[in-house]
Amino acid sequence: MIQIVGANAAHAGVLAALHSRCFEKPWNKKAFTDLLNVPGMIALIVQKNDTPAGFILAQSVDGEAEIITIGVSPEFQRMGFASGLINAILEASPELTKLFIEVDESNENARSFYTQVGFFPNGRRKNYYHHDDGTKSDALMMVLAPPARA
Ligand SMILES: CC(C)(COP(=O)(O)OP(=O)(O)OC[C@H]1O[C@@H](n2cnc3c(N)ncnc32)[C@H](O)[C@@H]1OP(=O)(O)O)[C@@H](O)C(=O)NCCC(=O)NCCS
Numbered sequence: 001m002i003q004i005v006g007a008n009a010a011h012a013g014v015l016a017a018l019h020s021r022c023f024e025k026p027w028n029k030k031a032f033t034d035l036l037n038v039p040g041m042i043a044l045i046v047q048k049n050d051t052p053a054g055f056i057l058a059q060s061v062d063g064e065a066e067i068i069t070i071g072v073s074p075e076f077q078r079m080g081f082a083s084g085l086i087n088a089i090l091e092a093s094p095e096l097t098k099l100f101i102e103v104d105e106s107n108e109n110a111r112s113f114y115t116q117v118g119f120f121p122n123g124r125r126k127n128y129y130h131h132d133d134g135t136k137s138d139a140l141m142m143v144l145a146p147p148a149r150a
Contacts, residue, residue, distance in 0.1 A: 002081075004088045007043035007055065009036055014045065018055050022071030024132075032057075035068065044088055046072075046081045056085040064098040065089065086117055090146055099144040104129045106137040119144045 007015060012032040020026035036043055040060040046053050054072030058065040072081045090096060101119060103110050106129070119142035128139035 001049055002084070003047045003050075004084060005045050005047065007036065007045050007057075009033055011043070011045060012036060014052050015043070015055050015057075018045070018052055018073060019069065019071060021073040022054075023069075027069070040065075041068075042089055042093065044085055044092075046085055048076060048079075048081075053079075054081045054085060056082075056089060058089055058099070060093060060096065063095050064100065065093065065096050067099065067101040070101075082113060083117055086144075097145065099146075101142050101144075102128075102139045103142060104137055105140045111140065111142075114142050114144075117144065 012029045015032040016027060016029040019032075035041060035057055038059060041057060042060055042065065043055070043057045045055045052073075053076035054070075056070040057068040059068055070082055070085060072079075086099070089099070099119075100122075101114055102125070103114060105111070105124075121140055122143040123141035125139040125141070127136040129137045131137065
């Protein structure tokens with residue numbers, strides 16, 4: 001059974017564990033505890049048969065929200081979970097007219113995902129990401145404006 005549940009301070013450890021499965025540079029439990037305290041933060045976890053599979057944190061300000069982080073554990077990818085999390089945010093927050101994301105241009109999987117979900121490129125921050133191997137890559141700003149709301 002697939003369930004999307006709201007995350008609160010009690011989920012900080014679960015969020016950190018999920019994040020470490022999805023990203024090279026994991027955020028720890030304290031980082032998630034702090035993020036969950038930020039005003040306007042929306043945090044959701046998707047579970048399959050009660051096993052946490054993915055998460056999204058987005059900060060909502062004045063009817064627009066920025067995705068702070070989103071990830072789905074590798075074993076649960078390509079099952080529609082991340083798309084489901086985006087839809088869940090939009091459904092839970094009818095006041096949102098725009099959803100923003102800043103994605104590493106070199107993260108082709110994520111760019112394909114956002115494009116597929118309906119995000120459009122909206123700007124670029126040059127050399128924003130510094131990688132461990134010394135290379136840099138641009139941040140691509142992308143925006144989703146649900147047509148019925150824009
Ligand atoms: C990006 C990410 C969140 C996508 O999660 P997901 O649950 O697998 O995404 P979905 O199953 O909802 O994908 C929906 C569509 O997006 C596209 N897509 C998703 N992952 C893709 C990939 N790796 N390569 C190409 N297209 C992809 C596909 O069109 C997919 O539909 P399909 O599976 O029917 O072809 C996941 O790959 C992830 O956690 N990556 C590591 C962390 C990360 O990069 N997060 C984003 C940082 S900005």
